[in-house]
Amino acid sequence: MPGKNSAPFPAFLTALSIVVAIFLIAFAVGKYPVSPADLLRSVFARLTGRDAGLPEAVEIVIWNIRLPRVTAGILVGAALAAAGAAYQNMFRNPLVSPDILGVSAGAGFGATLGIFFGFSLTAIQVIAFVCGLLAVGVVYAISGLVRRHDPVLVLVLAGIAVGTLLNAGVSLFKILSDPHSQQLSNIVFWLLGSLNGIDTRDLASAAPLVLIGLAPMILLRWRVNLLSLPDEEAAALGVEVARLRLVLIVAATLITAAVVSIAGIVGWVGLVVPHAARFLVGPNFSRLLPASLLLGAGFVVATDTLARTLVVIELPLGIVTAMIGAPFFLYLLARTGKTE
Amino acid sequence: MKRRTLLRALACVPMLAPLGGTSVFAQSVKSNLIRTFGRIPPPSDIKRVFVAGGPAAILVAILAPHKLLGWPSVSWMHSEARNAFGPPLRDLPVLGQLAGRGSTMPAEKLLDIKPDLIVDAGSVDETYLSAAKRVNEQTGIPYVVIAGRLPDSARQLRETAQLLDVEARGNALADYAEEILSEAARVRETIPVEKRPRVYYGRGLEGLETGMLGSLHMEAIDAAGAFNVAAQGGQKIGVARVSLEQVIGWAPDIILTQDPNFASRVLEDPRWRTIPAVRANRILCAPTFPFGWLDVPPSINRLAGVFWLFAHLYGIGKDDLERRTTEFLRLFYGIERQA
Numbered sequence: 001m002p003g004k005n006s007a008p009f010p011a012f013l014t015a016l017s018i019v020v021a022i023f024l025i026a027f028a029v030g031k032y033p034v035s036p037a038d039l040l041r042s043v044f045a046r047l048t049g050r051d052a053g054l055p056e057a058v059e060i061v062i063w064n065i066r067l068p069r070v071t072a073g074i075l076v077g078a079a080l081a082a083a084g085a086a087y088q089n090m091f092r093n094p095l096v097s098p099d100i101l102g103v104s105a106g107a108g109f110g111a112t113l114g115i116f117f118g119f120s121l122t123a124i125q126v127i128a129f130v131c132g133l134l135a136v137g138v139v140y141a142i143s144g145l146v147r148r149h150d151p152v153l154v155l156v157l158a159g160i161a162v163g164t165l166l167n168a169g170v171s172l173f174k175i176l177s178d179p180h181s182q183q184l185s186n187i188v189f190w191l192l193g194s195l196n197g198i199d200t201r202d203l204a205s206a207a208p209l210v211l212i213g214l215a216p217m218i219l220l221r222w223r224v225n226l227l228s229l230p231d232e233e234a235a236a237l238g239v240e241v242a243r244l245r246l247v248l249i250v251a252a253t254l255i256t257a258a259v260v261s262i263a264g265i266v267g268w269v270g271l272v273v274p275h276a277a278r279f280l281v282g283p284n285f286s287r288l289l290p291a292s293l294l295l296g297a298g299f300v301v302a303t304d305t306l307a308r309t310l311v312v313i314e315l316p317l318g319i320v321t322a323m324i325g326a327p328f329f330l331y332l333l334a335r336t337g338k339t340e
Numbered sequence: 341m342k343r344r345t346l347l348r349a350l351a352c353v354p355m356l357a358p359l360g361g362t363s364v365f366a367q368s369v370k371s372n373l374i375r376t377f378g379r380i381p382p383p384s385d386i387k388r389v390f391v392a393g394g395p396a397a398i399l400v401a402i403l404a405p406h407k408l409l410g411w412p413s414v415s416w417m418h419s420e421a422r423n424a425f426g427p428p429l430r431d432l433p434v435l436g437q438l439a440g441r442g443s444t445m446p447a448e449k450l451l452d453i454k455p456d457l458i459v460d461a462g463s464v465d466e467t468y469l470s471a472a473k474r475v476n477e478q479t480g481i482p483y484v485v486i487a488g489r490l491p492d493s494a495r496q497l498r499e500t501a502q503l504l505d506v507e508a509r510g511n512a513l514a515d516y517a518e519e520i521l522s523e524a525a526r527v528r529e530t531i532p533v534e535k536r537p538r539v540y541y542g543r544g545l546e547g548l549e550t551g552m553l554g555s556l557h558m559e560a561i562d563a564a565g566a567f568n569v570a571a572q573g574g575q576k577i578g579v580a581r582v583s584l585e586q587v588i589g590w591a592p593d594i595i596l597t598q599d600p601n602f603a604s605r606v607l608e609d610p611r612w613r614t615i616p617a618v619r620a621n622r623i624l625c626a627p628t629f630p631f632g633w634l635d636v637p638p639s640i641n642r643l644a645g646v647f648w649l650f651a652h653l654y655g656i657g658k659d660d661l662e663r664r665t666t667e668f669l670r671l672f673y674g675i676e677r678q679a
Contacts, residue, residue, distance in 0.1 A: 031586035057588055057614035064611045065584050120601070121545055175444060177415065186545050189581060196583055197546040199611065312572075313580035314548070 011280050015291065019298035026070045026305040031312075032061045064199070069308075072198040072206075073301035076259040077269055079210045081296025083252035084270030085277065085288050086217055090227045090248055091152055098256040098270035100156060101249065105163035106135025107260040108191050109170050115186045116173045125205070125261045132257030138162055140249060151231075151242070155249075192316030193266035195304050202262040213255035214293075216247050221286040224248065228283075266300065267318045268325035273299055275332050299325075371499050373492055375464065377473050378482035381456055383505035390450065390481075392438040392460035392472075394637030395488045399461050401429055402513065402640060402672050403497065404504045409455055410435035412445070416637050421630030426674050438475060450479055457503075461486040461496070462638065463556055490559035490642050493517040497640065516671060520643050521563065527650060528565040537653050539566040540592035540617070541634070547595075547602040549581050557635045560642040561596060564649035588615055594622045594653065598632050624652050627665075630673060644668050 028039055038054055042062050045052030052059070083098035091100065099105065110131025114124035142158040143151060170191070177183035217224070223244055226234045231241045256270075277291035303324055307315040389407045391397040394416050400408045405428040411417070414434055422430050436445035438458065460472060464487045476483040484503065486496055494514040501510020541561055543549040551558035553571040555578045561568060569590035570582065595617040597603050603625035606612045617623060626633040626645055633645035647664050650656040657664065669675040
């Protein structure tokens with residue numbers, strides 16, 4: 001019985017120390033050799049405001065490349081896992097991931113358009129973000145129009161339909177792009193997600209949006225539990241189900257769109273991390289949310305470290321998260337099956 | 341109707357074949373550069389040529405512009421290229437490309453425009469060859485695939501010219517190509533390996549996509565004798581993404597690109613600052629008029645990239661660059677530049 005309801009705090013501490021260890025390792029390894037001694041000296045110099053006397057290249061690698069990248073890993077992982085946990089609770093379905101309502105498909109379509117028409121990197125990110133929000137907006141509007149079915153079911157089905165439509169659009173532009181130019185490979189890489197090339201400006205644009213989205217989740221963490229009850233029962237307990245659901249959808253969409261616009265579509269995080277968190281601390285959302293944030297951050301930082309160090313070239317992050325996430329998911333499935 | 345046309349065409353293929361008589365050409369060319377599918381008509385009968393993709397379009401546009409039916413795409417063409425071209429090339433429609441499953445040219449439309457020959461050029465592997473074979477079997481239109489490696493440029497020009505009945509022009513251009521390539525061989529011989537500039541070639545949105553060892557996209561750079569820092573990776577995988585940390589670690593002396601946006605951004609981005617090429621302000625942005633000089637698409641046009649690289653990497657013929665460029669554009673495309 002690994003910590004179902006008993007003793008979540010030791011479990012938290014274990015998870016926290018593992019994540020901190022991952023963070024330190026990620027910071028210490030990379031394609032540009034930086035010795036641990038140089039790393040410590042540089043960090044110490046920053047803290048004390050002195051000059052470390054290191055080559056400028058080392059300083060740039062540590063502070064302008066690795067730090068933003070590891071921080072982006074924390075941000076992306078925490079955000080996707082939190083959105084996934086909220087959705088799995090809200091849709092009462094453990095197979096739900098943050099892109100169920102079409103936010104990733106929308107962002108992917110926006111980015112594809114931006115790449116196809118040769119816009120700047122910043123413009124591509126803005127279009128991806130806006131299209132992600134728009135896609136979910138359309139899905140929500142459709143669910144408001146169709147009133148004769150279970151609202152949650154309509155949301156999911158509308159999300160699948162709109163997502164399919166947008167993915168068809170992405171495929172269309174892939175076909176129209178020229179194989180000899182860089183467009184096609186840019187689109188493919190974008191859709192597979194990557195933290196390569198992320199800088200502090202990207203973080204500065206995405207982090208506030210993620211925090212804005214996380215705030216209502218944290219504040220409403222107790223009520224979110226009630227959404228896993230049937231609508232009538234939750235309503236009987238005094239929860240305005242429809243409004244709470246809307247708040248959660250807006251929050252989860254905001255944080256997912258924000259991280260997808262800077263990192264591309266990183267799959268599996270939002271699906272597999274909440275499962276691991278539930279395995280560790282149980283289904284109570286007030287514990288599940290912090291556990292998901294923590295594990296999500298650790299998972300993406302770890303997989304991104306593999307993506308950038310395993311071979312000479314960069315592997316797309318989405319491939320690594322899937323290769324590690326899918327077997328782990330199956331393992332969890334087998335484990336939870338036995339205990340229950 | 342269209343479907344019936346297609347079916348009829350398919351039905352006719354095996355019957356027509358023996359009636360067409362044996363092609364003189366099929367026996368006369370024993371080439372390992374050109375692979376043929378179907379019965380290739382005699383050169384003088386080839387009047388309408390459909391090209392499958394960019395490199396083939398450029399090859400045929402250079403050799404026999406009046407036989408070219410259209411452009412497969414214009415996304416790799418310089419925005420001013422079409423206006424600069426003379427009448428046959430300027431007015432050609434955009435038809436779509438043939439690239440296996442990635443084709444934007446329907447087989448029926450192909451039958452409708454009735455080309456005498458389909459030409460593809462570029463990388464030759466089983467995927468391309470089997471796709472060519474299938475199109476030929478399906479439509480009955482003869483199909484040739486030409487291996488498009490830069491060191492073979494002269495032979496490509498000569499043999500394609502034979503195929504298209506423009507031998508005199510082909511020989512003139514092939515002589516020119518041979519001159520550039522043998523100049524390149526001399527440069528590579530005279531400059532010792534340790535004196536060669538260490539270059540990084542940046543592609544893609546952020547310049548973090550590059551050609552690895554033996555990549556088709558690095559051939560102009562390889563021909564000019566530059567040392568590709570990404571070749572240290574040693575993989576034969578064509579184009580790949582690399583991390584910025586990796587590029588800093590490689591510490592290239594020169595950064596090459598075809599993307600002016602990347603070329604200007606790299607000087608402003610503090611993360612690239614410590615790279616020797618950026619410190620020394622040696623960011624070289626290659627021209628793309630009328631097509632890419634280094635790459636994109638990897639075509640015959642890269643011959644211009646080779647002499648451009650001599651001038652910029654070693655200062656060889658630096659004062660002569662303008663004249664050579666003018667000469668190249670006139671000879672290959674009939675474009676007259678104002679000096």
